[in-house]
Amino acid sequence: MYVQNERIQDERKFLDPLVVSKLSNLELRARLVVEGFIAGMHKSPYKGFSVEFAEHRQYMPGDPIKNIDWKVYARRDRFYVKEFEEETNLRAYILLDFSASMGYSSGTGVTKLHYACSLASALSYLMLRQQDSVGLLTFTNQIKHYIPPRSVKGHLKVILTELNKLSPGETTNVSKSLELLAARIRRRGLIILFSDLMDDQTAVLSALKHFRHRKHEVIVFHLLDESELGFPFDEELTFVDMETHEEVVADAKQIGARYKRNIEKWIAEYKRQCHEHLVEYALLCTSTPYDVALTRYLEKRARLH
């Protein structure tokens, strides 16, 4: 028990973004996050989810022999094959915002982009492991790169390679990217958005509603830094917008309370509207352990099937 718990603790540490961020290899990061997550699954309330296969069915001639579950045969003396989730044909689109604001970090070293990439790579790893198709669309104020969803071996590498190349810059236009993607994809799928949503709130929400209208499932991972939420500053500062370079001088101590109220209001609006339109919304801080995001994904996947 002790050993097992220790092992669980060791693997849970890879859910800590600070720990994971120390790993430079994105694939490794992804793997460790997932395995840490899976190890934690034994204690998680989401027991019963399987990430390896969806269900058993009786063997039919022509089924690949490799899919026969020999354990079941040993128990029941009958041939059953594992039906993998690939057979559910879940197509997931990871939308990742790498505008300049995503490069913000409050000094911990984990930028929002870094967090997003780690999470995106972990999710990709998880999904591909479950035989789901995963695509990637990166954007700033326009779509920068699009990788269509695939589930073949080696696709993870493609995604990770692209994620590795990302460097924050330019301004944001979330709604535009969402609208473009919405127009592009026909098959129903799962849209996973990683962004700080520092954009026209109405336009973003409108785009998200558009996806819903087209029967897509949407998960919005709203990424913010701790300092963007807590505003821990207490001196007079010249705040420089990372995207527009606009400068605003303010006494942080004087404006802190009101800032927090405003941002909370802003977040609450996102939450409310997303809830209203059945968009899965998760507010993630760059210090939030990755399992929260992963769990959300799994919940959503389960609802889909």
Add this chain to the structure above:
Amino acid sequence: MPILLLLNPTFLFGLIAVPIPLLIHLFTRRKARKLAFSTVDFIRDVAKRETKRIRVRNILLMTIRMAAIATFVVAMARPALVGPLIRGKGSTSAVVILDNSASMGWLKDGKSVFSIAGDISRQIFEGLSNSDDGGLIPICGAREGVPEREGGGSRGITTSAPEGVSAPEGVQEGTGLVTGRGLVAGPARLAGMVQLVDLSNGSCPAQGALSSALAFLSISRNINKELYIVSDFQRSQWENVEPPKQKGVKITLVPLLGSSSRASLENLSIEKAEVVPEVPAQEQLLEFEVANYGRSEAKGVPVRLLSEGKEIAQKYADIGSGSNSRLSQRLTVRSGGRTATEISILLPHDSFPLDDSYFLALEPPKQIGVLIVGDERPQAKTLGGGNVRAAGESVSGARDNAAGVDFVSLALRPSAAGATGNLWGFIPHRISTSELSEGELRRVRCVILENVSRLSGLELDLLAEFKSSGGKLLIVLGDRVDIRYYNQKLLPALFPARLVGVEGTPGERTSFFSLIATIASHPILRSFDVSRGQQVSGARFHRLIRAEGLRDSRVIAEFSSGLPAILEAKGALLFTSSFDPQWNDLVASGAFLPLLHEMLRYLCGGGPLVGREFHPGDVLEEELPAEQEASVSLVGPSGKEMSLSKTRLGTSLLIKSEPLNELGTYRLFAGEEELSAYSVNMDPAESRLEPLSARELLKIFRGANIVSESSSGDLTGVTRPGQELWPFFLVLCIGFLVAELLVARSIVPTD
């Protein structure tokens, strides 16, 4: 209309500190650190509103801080409101100038005006409250001074101790009639100080007291500053006073000599007295003047003359109002006496008793044996080489007549005088160098070497011995002087000097030198009443011998060329010209007699007919031979020994007495021997009691109040309104500080 005063205006310099909060704010404002942030959308609007609010708050803070500093500075400057509508009793500094000059001694209904003035001064002080302060300044004894600031103990004007004041315990020397703390607090103490001031016998100018009083008031920090002058405002004392320029001082004049007083004033005074020598020499004539300052004629006024307190004569004078009467009395000279005789001239006492007596110190004529040593009886000169005789020198005109005349002996003894004594006090005896002997020298105190060419070794030794035993020597040069011999032998033995050569050409009369005073205060030159560098007499000197004084000698008079004329060494004088009419016309000038007499009197004693006269408050200064330092003393009229300061000046001694205040005769002694006597009489100016009119007073003291003696009781009930405002400003300052604290702490942003 109330007037705003600042009692401590110097503090207003502190207003320089008012902009400090603004400067601190401007210079310490740091540029805000830049911070890259994901978006400024949530900050922008919030910041705009907050920035405005913060700016208002900062402006308010700075304003409050500057106001706190300003109100504190103003409070320290002690603002005060004065005026008829102001309630509250204003603090007061009152200084009284009390006239204690001699003229205040005149009597009014049997009481001296000075004591009336003292009563009025006391009344003024008794009208003050316990929180007020003041000072008392007597006119006689006050000196101008500079007020000192408090701190280190002394805050007041440094003046000398006033005349006529017996300083009580606690009154510091050198601070005048106030304690070391400047103005004195408390009416009782101030009133008590009045009795410390005595009536002076002197005449004192009022300017010093006025300047002191204004200086005292200038350092006062009270609302009301008052100056009272209680005086007879005698014209001679006050007419030249400079009008005070100080603002904010209320001046009240209390003249004590009103028109009614003037009408009843009867005053006779002795104006001056002198003694004139007469022939026969045994008698002297005393002449004096009696002045009548009263409004009515004085007839048959008895004037008593006393000698050493014994009446020797009584005269009767009729003196018209406003005029003088001259009287005289012959005095018999007591020959052989060694001390001065005090002659007193007395009038009957009237309203002003101080000027009813006059004193003279009649000096006994001292007979001094003077030995005049010359080569031979004066005769026509023959010329030759080796000494100052020049070839071709001729004697002409009156000068031929003058040849052979013993001018020195004639100058020392009047022609009608007997051999044993005369009024001039000298018994001259002329001999030739060959007749010089110890016996001759033993009989005299003074030797004049006149135009001696050479002395034998024995003669020179005799003179050197004479000099070293205390004998005195006057060396007069002339045409017979052998310069080389003098430099080699005579001068080294008798006088520290060196002869260089003759100035002037024989027979040359067109150019000349004049005799100039070098040490004008020297007793030899004092009677000539000249200043340093001024011509002693009109005598013209055509020839002289250039001499250089060596160590231990000094030049008393010089010629207009700068060459020494009279040199002094210990026990000897050197005159570098001659008493020969060929060399100069000194012997024919009026300066010869007094110059020769004074030289001999200085060397050998002797003196004038009458001792020097002084006024009360004067200081006696005398130059005496240095050897008298240990034994010299000065005794006053009542027998009291006066204190003397003594300063050694080479071969002589300078003595200076304390101020001579008592009227009468003073005697100077060296041991038991009386050297000289002096008299102190009241300054005649004090007898002229005529005061300044009210109009004249108001011209000097613009805006002053004049309170008559009969209304002086009103001075105690003077109202002195005023209200200090510093507590109000201090409270305001505290209020600003509290407000600053509250505003500085208000960091909660408004919605």
